[in-house]
Amino acid sequence: MKKQTRRTFIASAAVLSAGVASGMSLAPMEKNKKLLAHHVFFWLKNPSSKEDLEKLLAGLRTLAKIETIRELHIGVPASTEVRPVVDNSYSASELMFFDDLEGQKTYQDHPIHQKFIADCSHLWEKVIVYDAIDV
């Protein structure tokens, strides 16, 4: 069977998830670049508190202004099938892409990220971070 190749491209600076739309200043994303996905899962101390969840989500939205973020998704568990391998116990997630390790480091050290941690870390009891690089 003949292998079909269909390349796609991104015309704009970044892909922005529907929930995050304020104060963006994202740099252009290169075509077919291997990206670093940074996915963070948060477990709230009070998982039943809607107020705490809203505070956390508001804090996460402030991160969108960090210029090395290429794509940002702020999410909550989706109501997919309950299966033993699916972990839907977290309260919120943040998924972003960076061009490289340096972009991720800039994000980690960025004052907006530091302010988010200072303002919101009292809300969560557990965080898991996965950093994956495209292969």
Next chain:
Amino acid sequence: MKKQTRRTFIASAAVLSAGVASGMSLAPMEKNKKLLAHHVFFWLKNPSSKEDLEKLLAGLRTLAKIETIRELHIGVPASTEVRPVVDNSYSASELMFFDDLEGQKTYQDHPIHQKFIADCSHLWEKVIVYDAIDV
């Protein structure tokens, strides 16, 4: 301070990570649509086997043909800072986006996905799945 809004858009059918380029048949992604991120982490039975990792990655690449996948990233742990919250113990990850729960269900039941599980599940000892919906 005035809130600035800068919307971005996607000109093409889908964003495709650099590592996956064969046989795509992805449908158009809607602008500003709330997506479902499906992120799966695999822990190999033989984490030091380069051959097993390559087999798993090759299997993951076959998933790109499933038409409801909007964006696909196949990755391995990035060499970001070692921190207590960072889990870099997995062998490979698959990150994809769907338009909705139905798109994810179609993917789960798809013969290509089922073949991937049949061909590759003997390679891994643990899988964790996170499904997050944009808010």
